[in-house]
Amino acid sequence: MANFFTDNQDIVDFLDHADLRDLVMLQERAYAEADTCGYAPADYDDAMDNYRRVLEMLGELAAEAIAPCAADVDKEEASFEDGKVTYAAGTRQALDLLGKADLMGFTLPRKYGGLNMPVTIYAIAIEMVSRADASLMNLFGLQDIAETINNFAEDEVKADFLPRFSSGKVTGAMALTEPDAGSDLTNVQLRAAYDEGEDIWRLSGVKRFITNGCADILLVLARSEPDMAGARGLSLFLCESGPEIRVRRIEEKLGIHGSPTCELEFSDAPALLIGKRKRGLSTYVMSLMNGARLGVAAQGIGIAQAALSVALDYAAEREQFGQSIRQFPAVRQMLGEMHMKVETSRLLTYQTAIAVDMAHNLERLQKSGELKDLPGGEKLAHDLRRWRTLARALTPIAKYYATEMCNEVASTAIQVLAGSGYMKDYELERLYRDARITTIYEGTTQIQHNAAIGYVLNGTLEGECQRLHDHLSGLGLDPAMLEALAEARQWVLEAVQYANEQDSDFRDQETGRLVEAATLVYNGYLLGEPAMRSAHRRALAENYIDEVLPQVRMRRDQVLSGNRTYLDRMPELLGYE
């Protein structure tokens, strides 16, 4: 039986070696539910065994039932007729199976029928589903919608809606984007008016590019304070699908054909306020989007893994000039780079997920007052700030890095197959199309860079690198590797210092480069500990140092050049003088 979990040594290895003791203890509140719930774990080993078993079950489902339908889903597409959206047959079957397998309330608390899994495990699950069918991620991988309800809604709203998500009976959508509010959500205009007579909110206006907008339950960002411009006038609402919410059309897209992208018209649609007024964008949507960004990072890894697998298989079998093409240095380089990028993205994404889990659990338990009574709770509480900052810093970084990587890998995989890769006979052309959205939705790469740059300029990431440096040095990592990493860190510091001395226009211009340089160094440090485990990971880390760290120096040189052409000489550059 094909299985996307057991065939992926990188993932299996992560679960075998990661020390998630604190994380799982917090997630399970010191295993408090073991006596009252038959499927709650009794201790750490039990929990890890649960994670492995569930992932192995999903791995088989993804490989045996979902992946074989992906080509048909792409061809059939979600369709729209008479105001009604219909998923492709393969999508419907996959949703049915995922629901029956109890996987649609992955991270929700058990009291609402969920599995109470950490985000770290959910990220692995999203990767496997995306490897099977990237478009399905938008149905399976957007459970953050339910998670947002869990985090911010009133108890009775949770009790009403969350079990429906867990059972797989409903799907969700987040309705944020509007024709004039894309990357700039502060400009959202959809109107929310409070109907005092009925004690209910009503929404009116148009949303565009809404992934799975035909969902049963929508979280909608709307302007509840008509006199207040910008983010402060926005609140978050929950709507159920109904006659007041009309799908006007669905988009024809380059990829992820199984996922309907809808234009929605709200006509006095009844809505529930989630959380407090005016905090819609600043608190709730940011939380929602951060979850979704991590999900899209995992989606990117899944697509890249699918492309890499095809390229590796093909290169092993295809012969030219009397030998397997894998023997040619140019092909080896492509395969090796793809492999390195996929595994590096995975490390970064898991590290991000761990930070998100730690921060989220510590916050939740501190708020409920339970933290101090948990084993080591007080000590862990000291780290809350660090985890929270790390989660905020790494989420946009993982999203940008894994999704840019995904596009590169999908493209390179086609290059390995050359003419055959370009044809529809192989799934690479679909993967290449599906990959393209990942650097765009849930915030473009450029928006992710903007979200991360503060943590590069203020030294947060540098502090983390120093921390890892000390840790690896204590473990006895090869001094030559540590030295190379320290040198690259110095390059980042030089670039950051230079940028900090320039005006804000220049810093804005260099944002992408600075974030990329800092990310490449941070990733290098993440490769350090695994490098001490096996020959494969040692080769990976050493190759990374030789191949990737010079790119940090290049970015430093680019920053230090002080080039202001795009700022000052754009008309000349474009020939408009």
Added chain:
Amino acid sequence: MTLEIIVCVKQVPDTENLSGEAMKEDGTVNRSALPAIVNPEDLNALEMAVQIKEAHGARVTALSMGPPRAAEALRECLYRGADRAILVTDRRTAASDTLATSYVLSRAVRKAGLADLVLCGRQAIDGDTAQIGPQLAEKLGLPQFTYVEEIRKIDGHSLEVKRSLDGGYEVLRGPLPALLTVTSSANQPRPPSAKRLMRYKKALAPCECPGEASEDALLGLRARGLLIDQWDADDIEADISACGGSGSPTRVKKIESVKLQSEGQKQVEPSREGLGALVEELSKEHIFD
């Protein structure tokens, strides 16, 4: 209406995913080299039972006869919706052919309390006999519906099924209790449920408990719904002479390892005579009768 449904399942070597060492040199199946799975069509039978449970209410019992490791197959059934599991395991039942197996299963079904429905997979992928269902029905004195693809109607007293035939199907009605054998075209078996997987991974048959399982430990498992009932030949009041080798008239005369080779090509003249000669040859070789 709560129907009592018993689903008979067999743990089999995974012959559909063959690896290099799947067969021994003497042509028999190398069981140790193959992963053990629940016989695929038994999962179709289980799925049918669980769908009846979801639609009408039922208690689904998975029943297996086999060595202690067959408890794993029963856990698989619990993951996929069975409410209760019974393992019949006894060295004295080893080497049973279909006659002895169906006898042992009939004793176990009687001990379990007569069900409204007994479901079996059409046939197992290791033996391919398709005999257990019909023999079990006969021993239990139940009407049997074989090759069932669909249950069209069911109430507490009767059912209507669609059974597949060569080149068509027929619809049959009959009384309950009854025995059905279910084909792979009946449904797509559901994956294990994550929640049930995490719960029932801890289900154990007494023979799997470390050391001598204490009475308390077994009671604890039962209280948590995690005990796989384990019966031996005495528990089901089986006549030992009808079990195992002594109850099995089947004798294996010879096992031949057939290697299909592509050399057997033959040019047939595209003429009436050529085709006639081919038909005659096939008929003589009993390739078709």
